[in-house]
Amino acid sequence: MTETTPGWLAPEELETTRAKMPILYVEAVPVRVDESGEVTQIGLLLRIGPDGTVSRTLVSGRVLHHERIRDALLRHLEKDLGPVxxxxxPASLQPFTVAEYFPTLGVTEFHDPRQHAVSLAYVVPVAGDCRPRQDALDLVWFSPEEAASALVQQDMPGGQGxxxxxxxxxxxCLL
Amino acid sequence: MTETTPGWLAPEELETTRAKMPILYVEAVPVRVDESGEVTQIGLLLRIGPDGTVSRTLVSGRVLHHERIRDALLRHLEKDLGPVxxxxxPASLQPFTVAEYFPTLGVTEFHDPRQHAVSLAYVVPVAGDCRPRQDALDLVWFSPEEAASALVQQDMPGGQGxxxxxxxxxxxCLL
Amino acid sequence: MTETTPGWLAPEELETTRAKMPILYVEAVPVRVDESGEVTQIGLLLRIGPDGTVSRTLVSGRVLHHERIRDALLRHLEKDLGPVxxxxxPASLQPFTVAEYFPTLGVTEFHDPRQHAVSLAYVVPVAGDCRPRQDALDLVWFSPEEAASALVQQDMPGGQGxxxxxxxxxxxCLL
Amino acid sequence: MTETTPGWLAPEELETTRAKMPILYVEAVPVRVDESGEVTQIGLLLRIGPDGTVSRTLVSGRVLHHERIRDALLRHLEKDLGPVxxxxxPASLQPFTVAEYFPTLGVTEFHDPRQHAVSLAYVVPVAGDCRPRQDALDLVWFSPEEAASALVQQDMPGGQGxxxxxxxxxxxCLL
Structure with a gap:
């Protein structure tokens, strides 16, 4: 993710590129499922911003040059949820949706002030223990009803709600 | 599956009903996947017909009255692949396709001489040991290339190929 | 749809069958789209019940014996929206979802007191004039925001909301 | 697509960027459908390379900075098939698949010697007259059987077959 990654952009190049072309992302909604595959819980990362604001986010990140989507998903899930x-x-790369984040407000319901990002979104069951790393403080599990509630939705920035x-x-699971 | 199942049809009723309305089925393609979700193998059931003909089939079966699709999938997978x-x-019930089996040849590529059956089809990764039961002799794992080959396809009746x-x-995985 | 349709069930047979096996339905969400395919309006049928209650419904109906899903969709759309x-x-029969209506409340969010119905659901753009027939009084076009509003949702019975x-x-189009 | 497009990369920048990050594409399979939505014909562009080799291609092109996927699809379809x-x-941006073109052979079945490109693929019915422009000589309609035949497939480069x-x-429509 930094200048040490071969084939990836140096920070200043990334800034330039972000201003000139759409950046490809993957996003994963971590879920717990029961034996019949039904979603019982949704996992959201808890982050505290520099100004103290709380936000809840999905697993999300860029696809690197020469990286398969499957590998990008695995890398970001491991980065955000830990190694176990x-x-x-998913066996199929058909995403459930494609989210288009624009730097301009109102083009779509998704907004990213830094860039135009196009994100392939997947629901990913996780079976093991989640131990958030990096800049996330915690992973909190919500019921589907809670996840769709206004209380949780208002903490999800940029349209991730x-x-x-x-x-x-x-x-x-949407009522 | 017989007259002892509450809410289901007696054999003679089933015959009559089959002649008058579409029967709802689920079908599952059992697969092995690697850590990144990529399909590495496809499992096909081996059956020997009364006349000695070999056929290879997917996991398949009816949805019962008052049974959820998830539960029908789980029941037929357990019936055909064993309890472990x-x-x-899948977390989503969106099937990858809907197969329409007609008693008349040529309406679609799917054919079932017994009935008009409409089948919701899912790819289902299996992680444990498969021990076929009932009328299947064995479960054989094929590579994607083998599964798509003419040799295997010709053994799959009714359009299951x-x-x-x-x-x-x-x-x-189709080249 | 009555005893005059060859291959379909007489009314008393239908009652019996409904009590014994899942009935296959198709459902269509009629939409208006702009040149770029974006949904601009959703069409809901207006029905007045025998007791005067207003309900808003999607296009919905059974799949007949020996009828393709495509033909069932076309038949019900023509029945409910008129011939023009x-x-x-859709070119693909992959539905966006499968709705399971149970006669028992609470198994899923879908409920049909008459039967266990399994419905393949499609979004169907309509380009011509809609002239509701049969028991629907009118077709009213809503914006996506209106369609998702509590006011409209409360008029949609059985989980169709x-x-x-x-x-x-x-x-x-869901914010 | 050249330096005159605001917000897009100059040719030399494009070369650099192509070597450093995945480039987002859309691809469309133009089809003719009958009244019931069934695909009857597939349209392939005919191109003659500088060395006289014939190739058949799908509609394909980059997504520009600050361009919606819908608009990129419309732009490339108009560019390749003409204005009428x-x-x-499609009403939904859920692609039927995601194709990953790598500059290295063998990572996936898709190959693009110029770059790592990730392509969102859609089936797009076309109802009007197609008049290929730019570097395509012609648009030829094939039956589904012809389109899947070895004869046509061998003319489709980079895995587009x-x-x-x-x-x-x-x-x-795949038998």
Missing amino acids: ALPRI ALLKRALAHVG | ALPRI ALLKRALAHVG | ALPRI ALLKRALAHVG | ALPRI ALLKRALAHVG
């Missing part, structure tokens, strides 16, 4: 989360990457609702609809 | 196959029923190809295409 | 609605049946929300999520 | 093709962009097969499987 045991994520089950809407993305989560799409995921809940896709797995039949 | 550890199937991972075409259904398998659709599954391989969906998971990105 | 010019519906665009939830189905509509899933459709809105699928086409990227 | 009347394409019906495999992508076409996935599309045919998705719309139920």
Whole structure:
């Protein structure tokens, strides 16, 4: 993710590129499922911003040059949930939706002030223990009802709340 | 599956009903996946017909009255693969395709001389040991290339070969 | 739809069958789209019950014996929207979701007191004039925001409001 | 697509960027459908290379900075099929598959010697007249059987034949 990664952009190049072309992302909605595959819980990362604001986010990150989508998903899930989360990457790369984040507000419901990002979104059951790393403080599990509630939705920036609702609809958990 | 199942049809009623309305089925393509979710093997059941003909089939069966699709999938997977196959029923009920089996040849590529059956088809990773039961002799694992080969396809009756190809295409394994 | 349809069930047979096996349905969410395919309006049928209650419904109906899903969709759209609605049946039969209506409350969010029905659901753009027939009084077009509002949702019986929300999520119109 | 497009990369910048990050593409399989939505024909562009080699291709192109996927699809369809093709962009942005083109052979079945490209693929019914422009000589319509044949497949470079097969499987036209 830094200048030490071969084939990736140096920070200043990344800034330039971000201003000139869409950046490819993957996003994963971590879920717990029961034996019949039904989603019982949704995992959201807890982050505290420099100004103390609380936000809840999905697992998300860029796809690197010469990296498969499957490998990017696995890398970001491991980065955000730890090495023993045991994520089950889907067998099909057909995403449940594509989220388009624009630097301009209002083009879509997704907004990223830094860039135009296009994100392939997947629901990913995780079977193991989740131990958030890096800049996330914690991973909190919510019921589908809680995840769709206004209380949780308002803590999800940039339209990720809407993305989560799409995921809940896709797995039949949106009332 | 017989007259002892509450809420289901007696054999003679089933015959009558089959002649008058579409019967709802689920079908599962059992697969082995690697850590990144990529399909490495496809499991096909081996059956020997009364006349000695060999056929290879997917996991398949009816949905009972008052039974959820998830539960029908789990029941048929357990029936055909045994109790320790550890199937991972998908979190979303969106099937990768719908197969329409007609008693008349040529309406679609799917044919079932007994009935008009409509089948919701899913790819289901299995993580445990498979021990076929009932009328299946064995479960054989094939590579994606083998599964799509003419040799295997010709042993798959009623259009299930075409259904398998659709599954391989969906998971990105059809060349 | 009555005893005059060859191959279909007489009314008393239908009653019996409904009590014994799942009945296959198709459901269509009629939408208007702009040139870029974005959904701009959702069409809901207006029905007045015998007791004067207003309900809003999607296009919905059974699949007949020996009828393709495509033909069932076309037949029900024509039945409910009239002969010049010019519906665009999807090229792929992969539904955006499968709705399971149970006669028992609470098994899923879908409920049909008459039967266990399993419904394949599609979003169908319509390009022509809609002239509701049969028991529907009118077809009213709503914006995506209106369609997802509590006011409209409360008029959609049996969980069809939830189905509509899933459709809105699928086409990227659920905020 | 050149230095005159605001917000896009100058040719030399594009070369540099291509070597450093995945480039987002859209691909469209143009099809003719009948009234019931069934695919009857697939349209392939005919191109003659500088060395006289014939190739058949899908509609394909980059997504520009600050451009919606819907608009990129519409732009490339108009560019390749002319202004009166009347394409019906899907209501949902869920692609039927994601194709990953690597500059290295063998990572996936898709290959692009110039770059790492990730392509969101859609089936797009076209209702009007197609008049290829730019570097395509012609648009030829094939039956699904012809499109999947070895004869046509061998003229489709970089794995687009495999992508076409996935599309045919998705719309139920792969035997």
